[in-house]
Amino acid sequence: MRIYNKLIIAFLILSVVPTLFIGVIGFYNAKDSLEKTIISNLSSVADNGVDEIVAFIDARRSDMKVLQSQNVYKTTFSVLDQFSRDQLNRYYLEAKKAIDAQLAVFQIAFKYEDIRLVDMRGKVIYVSKPGLDPELNRYMEDKDDLFQRAKSGIFIYDASESRGKDNTFTYCMTGLAYGKADEVIGLIQMKFDMKGLFDRLNSDVRLGDSGEIICGRETSNSEVLFLSPRRYEAAAVFENVVPSSKMNFLPIQRAISGESGSGRSIDYREQAVLSVWRPIKSLGWGLVAKISEGEAFLPVDRLRSILLGTLIMTVLSIIVTALIIAKSIAGPIDKLRKGAKIIGSGNLDYKIGLASNDEVGQLSQAFDTMAQNLKKTTTSIYDLNKEIAERKRVETERERTLIWQQEVSALQQSLLAPVMLEKKLKMITDGITTIFGADFCRIWLIQPGDRCGQGCMHAEVKEGEHLCRYRDKCLHLVASSGRYTHTDGREHSRVPFGCYEIGRIAAGEEHKYMTNDVPSDPMVHDHKWAREPGLVSFAGYQLRAQTQDLIGVLALFSKHPISPAEDAILDSFSTTTAFVIQQAVANNNLLKKAVELARSIEELKLSQNMLIQSEKMASLGKLISEISHEINNPLMIISGNAQLSLISEKLSAETKKTMELIMKECQKAKDIIRRVLRFAKPSKGEVKETNICNSLETVMNIIENQFKTAGVEIKRKYMKNPPLVSIDEQQFQEVVMNLLNNAKDAMPEGGMITITASLESDQMKIDFKDNGTGMSEDVKRNILEPFFTTKPEGTGLGLSICYGILKAHNGELKFESQLNKGTTATVLLPLGKELLL
Amino acid sequence: MKILICEDEIGVVNILKRYLKYKGFDADHALDGKAALELIKSQDYGIIFLDINMPEMTGIEILKYMRETHNKAKVIILTGYPGVTRDFCTSLGADKYLEKPIDLKVIGEIVDKYTR
Numbered sequence: 011m012r013i014y015n016k017l018i019i020a021f022l023i024l025s026v027v028p029t030l031f032i033g034v035i036g037f038y039n040a041k042d043s044l045e046k047t048i049i050s051n052l053s054s055v056a057d058n059g060v061d062e063i064v065a066f067i068d069a070r071r072s073d074m075k076v077l078q079s080q081n082v083y084k085t086t087f088s089v090l091d092q093f094s095r096d097q098l099n100r101y102y103l104e105a106k107k108a109i110d111a112q113l114a115v116f117q118i119a120f121k122y123e124d125i126r127l128v129d130m131r132g133k134v135i136y137v138s139k140p141g142l143d144p145e146l147n148r149y150m151e152d153k154d155d156l157f158q159r160a161k162s163g164i165f166i167y168d169a170s171e172s173r174g175k176d177n178t179f180t181y182c183m184t185g186l187a188y189g190k191a192d193e194v195i196g197l198i199q200m201k202f203d204m205k206g207l208f209d210r211l212n213s214d215v216r217l218g219d220s221g222e223i224i225c226g227r228e229t230s231n232s233e234v235l236f237l238s239p240r241r242y243e244a245a246a247v248f249e250n251v252v253p254s255s256k257m258n259f260l261p262i263q264r265a266i267s268g269e270s271g272s273g274r275s276i277d278y279r280e281q282a283v284l285s286v287w288r289p290i291k292s293l294g295w296g297l298v299a300k301i302s303e304g305e306a307f308l309p310v311d312r313l314r315s316i317l318l319g320t321l322i323m324t325v326l327s328i329i330v331t332a333l334i335i336a337k338s339i340a341g342p343i344d345k346l347r348k349g350a351k352i353i354g355s356g357n358l359d360y361k362i363g364l365a366s367n368d369e370v371g372q373l374s375q376a377f378d379t380m381a382q383n384l385k386k387t388t389t390s391i392y393d394l395n396k397e398i399a400e401r402k403r404v405e406t407e408r409e410r411t412l413i414w415q416q417e418v419s420a421l422q423q424s425l426l427a428p429v430m431l432e433k434k435l436k437m438i439t440d441g442i443t444t445i446f447g448a449d450f451c452r453i454w455l456i457q458p459g460d461r462c463g464q465g466c467m468h469a470e471v472k473e474g475e476h477l478c479r480y481r482d483k484c485l486h487l488v489a490s491s492g493r494y495t496h497t498d499g500r501e502h503s504r505v506p507f508g509c510y511e512i513g514r515i516a517a518g519e520e521h522k523y524m525t526n527d528v529p530s531d532p533m534v535h536d537h538k539w540a541r542e543p544g545l546v547s548f549a550g551y552q553l554r555a556q557t558q559d560l561i562g563v564l565a566l567f568s569k570h571p572i573s574p575a576e577d578a579i580l581d582s583f584s585t586t587t588a589f590v591i592q593q594a595v596a597n598n599n600l601l602k603k604a605v606e607l608a609r610s611i612e613e614l615k616l617s618q619n620m621l622i623q624s625e626k627m628a629s630l631g632k633l634i635s636e637i638s639h640e641i642n643n644p645l646m647i648i649s650g651n652a653q654l655s656l657i658s659e660k661l662s663a664e665t666k667k668t669m670e671l672i673m674k675e676c677q678k679a680k681d682i683i684r685r686v687l688r689f690a691k692p693s694k695g696e697v698k699e700t701n702i703c704n705s706l707e708t709v710m711n712i713i714e715n716q717f718k719t720a721g722v723e724i725k726r727k728y729m730k731n732p733p734l735v736s737i738d739e740q741q742f743q744e745v746v747m748n749l750l751n752n753a754k755d756a757m758p759e760g761g762m763i764t765i766t767a768s769l770e771s772d773q774m775k776i777d778f779k780d781n782g783t784g785m786s787e788d789v790k791r792n793i794l795e796p797f798f799t800t801k802p803e804g805t806g807l808g809l810s811i812c813y814g815i816l817k818a819h820n821g822e823l824k825f826e827s828q829l830n831k832g833t834t835a836t837v838l839l840p841l842g843k844e845l846l847l
Numbered sequence: 848m849k850i851l852i853c854e855d856e857i858g859v860v861n862i863l864k865r866y867l868k869y870k871g872f873d874a875d876h877a878l879d880g881k882a883a884l885e886l887i888k889s890q891d892y893g894i895i896f897l898d899i900n901m902p903e904m905t906g907i908e909i910l911k912y913m914r915e916t917h918n919k920a921k922v923i924i925l926t927g928y929p930g931v932t933r934d935f936c937t938s939l940g941a942d943k944y945l946e947k948p949i950d951l952k953v954i955g956e957i958v959d960k961y962t963r
Binding site for chain 2: 115128365638639640642643644645647648649650651654655657658676678
């Protein structure tokens with residue numbers, strides 16, 4: 011349990027329990043003392059009541075005694091008794107008048123209701139009330155009892171006839187009436203009302219609103235008869251009785267039985283009351299003064315509410331105070347605890363910072379001072395360690411840099427070897443990958459003049475950032491080492507300026523870009539790709555020629571951060587690389603120039619030859635044109651005559667044969683002329699884009715069987731999906747036919763012809779290779795000459811015509827031959843779609 | 848049906864006339880372009896054999912004239928320059944184009960076809 015909680019609980023126990031205790035004790039004390047006060051008040055009320063009732067009754071007794079001693083009734087009693095029946099009798103009236111003068115005055119003066127005289131027979135002979143009274147002449151039913159009781163003294167007779175009338179009730183005091191010689195002559199009865207007295211007694215302020223005084227006596231049936239009007243049941247006086255079984259429990263019964271006392275009880279309404287009971291011994295009555303507990307204890311109840319409210323307020327304020335105090339004590343302690351924990355965990359910069367001047371504050375300040383001292387010590391150790399580590403690192407770095415420099419130097423040496431540029435670049439990327447432990451390293455070069463065209467995978471990219479737009483602004487991957495070693499990726503093999511890190515470096519103004527935060531560097535275009543193998547650093551360097559022209563980019567990815575030293579070496583080495591490339595390019599250019607020169611000389615020779623050849627051809631063509639027309643007519647005449655002879659004349663078999671021979675030879679002559687003419691004037695007829703392989707197959711269909719018969723087999727090596735070539739298919743097929751016939755003729759014993767169709771630098775190349783007799787150098791030199799032939803039946807025009815046809819197609823015809831091994835005739839045709847810049 | 852042979856080489860004319868005779872036709876002939884044109888203007892021929900290379904007027908000029916005057920005669924071109932003018936003559940409205948030397952059987956087939 012936390013100190014805070016403990017403190018709160020302790021505070022509550024220490025403060026609430028005593029408060030509650032004091033409150034409860036105080037409350038009960040107050041209640042007790044109040045009860046005592048009330049009982050004392052009630053006692054005095056009761057005692058006073060008893061005194062007043064006794065005094066009142068005593069006064070009535072003395073009145074009775076006064077009356078008993080009066081002479082007037084003694085002298086007139088017999089008259090009244092005699093004439094009571096006739097009240098208008100003169101004597102009765104006189105006697106009454108004489109008594110009224112005494113008794114009626116007495117009645118009015120002492121507020122008696124009535125004063126009556128009763129004779130010995132129990133008959134009422136006089137009533138003091140004026141007017142006719144129904145009581146007069148009535149006989150008392152209990153007269154014997156009355157006389158009996160009167161003889162032992164004056165007594166109060168409590169049952170009255172007039173009870174209930176205008177809510178008054180009457181007591182009757184009865185005494186003996188004496189004659190002149192003190193003999194008993196009858197009874198005197200005095201009726202009086204005690205309501206006034208009881209009202210006065212009840213109006214005592216000490217009885218409060220609910221209190222009252224009640225009187226009662228015991229009846230002959232051992233019941234209690236109430237003698238006073240009851241506050242809540244006024245009409246029930248003289249009538250309400252309480253059964254004797256409850257005798258011992260009610261205050262009134264105790265009072266009647268002669269007890270004095272006080273206490274709590276239940277009244278006739280079954281309400282809790284506080285009561286005091288007293289006996290009125292002279293009358294045999296009991297008196298009770300009571301007040302309802304509700305009223306009696308009202309101040310106590312109010313006190314209780316106030317006490318409860320005060321208690322709640324007190325407890326609440328105690329709780330709040332407890333919380334505040336607990337917090338003010340536990341808070342700093344908690345802060346101290348947390349601070350100690352933080353400092354303990356090594357954060358010596360942390361300050362608890364309690365400024366209070368108490369013990370906790372002092373402890374906090376001591377803690378802070380301790381932490382500061384500790385920090386000073388730790389810092390100095392840390393600084394020392396740091397310095398040692400830094401020195402070690404610098405030392406290691408220096409050693410490593412030295413090794414790098416040595417290795418790079420060795421690599422530079424090896425680059426001096428006379429090898430192809432491509433190989434040198436590969437040596438560079440290999441070297442960087444090995445020396446610096448790069449994940450992979452690549453070199454990209456701009457190769458002006460080499461725009462992505464046929465055969466470049468990159469050329470298939472038709473849109474997006476990889477689209478090649480300018481050939482001098484497109485980087486070509488030429489060397490790759492490490493994780494990736496290929497250089498022929500479809501898109502990645504060529505990167506236009508601005509695309510990817512490489513393209514951005516090439517397009518950028520900064521000569522290099524280096525980052526050790528590859529996974530989130532904005533320059534790196536694919537962070538997911540970089541994260542997977544755990545790439546950390548990237549460095550890319552522009553490669554610039556001495557003229558400052560950009561020639562390429564060298565770049566690498568590593569799984570370790572690149573140090574400044576490493577960067578510096580790489581930067582410097584990139585200059586070396588640029589130099590190597592430049593040198594190689596220069597060498598290459600020189601070599602190219604030499605080759606070009608040689609080729610130019612060769613071409614010059616060739617064109618000279620061709621010039622001679624074409625001149626020969628032109629003159630020959632003209633000649634042939636001229637003479638063909640002239641020959642055709644005679645031929646027509648000769649063959650026509652021969653034909654006519656055959657039709658119309660009867661010829662000998664021999665002549666007929668001769669005629670037929672003439673016709674045949676004429677036809678042959680006609681063919682020769684046709685071919686000569688075509689050679690002289692080869693023109694493109696119908697030119698359209700043609701699939702060379704399909705065209706070849708058409709020829710095969712015609713000749714293959716014939717060739718097989720001659721023991722010649724034809725083997726095909728066609729490329730798949732050859733590009734279309736614009737040719738006059740018929741002429742092309744004539745060329746094929748000619749070359750195949752030549753091949754067949756070169757293999758009189760039979761053999762194999764291999765036809766290969768392939769692409770060679772934007773040209774369609776078709777090889778016809780035989781394993782026949784081959785050609786001597788001499789034959790090879792003259793093979794295209796018109797009329798040059800090695801065949802006994804040949805015209806010497808076949809290859810000349812082929813040559814003419816191919817030239818008209820901007821194509822070429824070449825021969826490779828070795829004696830007794832075979833000949834390869836090669837046809838080259840430009841592709842249908844020539845890329846022109 | 849009348850047949851005309853326009854040909855400057857008399858040997859060829861003779862051969863054709865003899866062959867046509869054998870086939871049962873008589874044919875007129877002209878040895879130069881001008882004479883040929885006169886005959887075509889004055890006579891109504893069904894078939895005309897027309898050489899291209901003739902003195903005075905070429906066969907092409909005669910063919911053009913015939914088509915301009917809506918001459919309905921069938922025109923068979925005979926030439927010694929094979930291949931060169933075939934398309935050209937056909938476009939001008941020549942019905943047949945034969946290269947010399949011509950097999951007489953071919954002449955026979957054509958005549959049979961047009962005279963039927």
